[in-house]
Amino acid sequence: MDIGTPVTRPPDLYGRPRSDSFMQKLAAFSDNAVTRLARRSSPPGRPPATKMPVIRELVVAAKHQEAEDVVSLRLAAPAGSSDGSSDGSSDGEKLPPWQPGAHIELHLPSGRKRQYSLCGDPADRYRYRIAVRRIANGGGGSAEVHDVLGEGMRVAITGPRNAFPFAAEASVLLIAGGIGITPLLPMAREAARRGLDWRLVHTGRSRGSMPFAAELAELAAAAPGRVSIRPDDESGVPEAADLLSSSPAAGAVYCCGPAPMIDGVRRAFGGSCASALHFERFAPAPITDGRPFELQLGDTGRVLPVPYDRSALDVLHEALPDLPFSCRQGFCGTCRVRVAHGDVDHRDRRLTATERAAGAMLPCVSRAPEGERLVLEV
Template sequence: MNHDPVPLPPDLYGRGRDDRFLRFLDAVTRFYLPIATRKDRYGRRVFPPPPAALDLVVAARATEAEDVVSLRLSAPDGRPLPPWQPGAHLDLVLPSGLRRQYSLCGDPADRRSYRIAVRRLPDGGGGSVEVHDTLLTGTRVAGGGPRNAFPFAADPAVLLIAGGIGITPILAMAREAAGRGLDWRLVHTGRSRASMPFADELTALGGDRVELLPDDEHGTPDGAELLRRAPAGSAVYVCGPAPMLDSVRGAFDACAATALHFERFSAAPIVDGRPFDLRLRSSGRVLPVPADRSALDVLRENDPDTPYSCRQGFCGVCRRRVTSGAVEHRDRKLTDQERAEGQMLVCVSRAPEGECLELDG
């Protein structure tokens, strides 16, 4: 293959030399293209480092529904915050040290603040209760991101489906769809109208494009019923509890839509799990991990302060080092080098049946 430089076209004004602008553009491209596409010694693309940690303050707080509060977070000095796109989430380090992720539900055009909404779950992992009880107006909190594992592609025709607090990323997508003039519609389900946040905001945004389906008025819809609203050739975006996601996924092949995007806010069900053991190197204690539970679940029973966040294998908060044993990696975060070094994300990764993984620490 010939790798010689391609001659630049002649000057646009007919002079006997290369065009100056294209010569300048060629020089810039030759300088920056290798930087933008460079790879490390393992052949992986090298991407810019993640954004620095954020120092945030709770600028405003509001009750949006039963057991749901929204927080508006700003930089203490008022400086613009990093940009984000619909579907993105924010990492928060709560005063106790717990790390949690919350979808951004504000306006991406507003660079002065982020908005999140959190439902209080008394029997959850403790993060939502802490947000409700301690993050009052004026409270400082550390953050990271934003990051996006649920990007909105702005398809020409879109059906947005949200269950309960799953409306948070979907609301930002609806705002984007309306701003772009897309053919969009939104269905929001919940236990009751009183439990469904942002109902008035949604109705004001989309009018009859928005449909609210409280369970106590309409019953609990299944996936096929929800997907009947999808235009032919459309893309479906859904966020909500696991039963809703499973029902939508099961009915998707029979609907008129052609693409399905989803995000769950609880751990994904374990598929093809096998029982194995964990040995804690510091104490020598052996913890059995059943086929239907994750290593994280078992570790948290032993130590409730075990760090975690996404429970889906992409944030890296639950990373542990394995000093012996074979790991079945099921995450979307660790590199080949990190896996070779013995790192493991205990929220999703496992071991072969009967294997014992020894964890450092």
């Protein structure tokens, strides 16, 4: 997931705007203390341990069709975990708190791991809600949620974790594309609760494809003039400058949706009256400034060429199908490998300087200089 801030600052190695210090502190807060403690006890020559995620078993308490190809799941503590019931009622076990923008990692029965934004009410401590759009020709995770998971089934999660925190600036514009409404819906409710000057624009192919229509209608009725629903088949595909035109002066923009929409908003942001841009992607960002390099699989001597337009993870996964991965955007750490030899061009937002020096690498985003060969411990 990517988080951007004022685009007047120089871009980082990903070609994205740099985060301001406040947002960096928010994103890193949950990891720093445990990382420091783990680093002290790590054996020499190996990447220091980071905070081990807590895996929690929940039950699918409810499953609803929210739109064409979109289902929502309500997850609650299973029966027997407390003195409550299995439906996640107020007598059940409380779940860890979360703030708008947070996500959980869903551990599917097949072993796949996928991350989904929490889109329910943070005040509801007994249920988490996520929404999943079926992605044709995807990696299979969304199809598994749609076709395999049912009410009453148990499923493991890790999190919540927040890589897209809502700073609750005095004036905000929320721009959602399709399923991108999931992290922004709790932000809109929080903005309304705080009495902020806020606007929400939800775009999509058609009304039938846009989830949570009833909830957005209720929000619009309670806050006249602040919610705009813009289906492409009714009003045409909006231009990014048009979407940004409703931004309050010097306000902050939060954007989540398809990559073309995010890229368009980023390009048009400089011509808007907004002062800060934060965004989240559901797919890996395009590779920028990629150069070809090589990966060697340990002492086997097997060498894998990595082209300029592919990630090291993609190439590794073809050779090592069991290699775990999740976010593919350099912040979860699931795909971590150890580099025994070679210079790494680190592009992640997870590893500490000490971990990098010890050889840790996240191949989903990190690369190597042109022509370099990275020898991996596998």
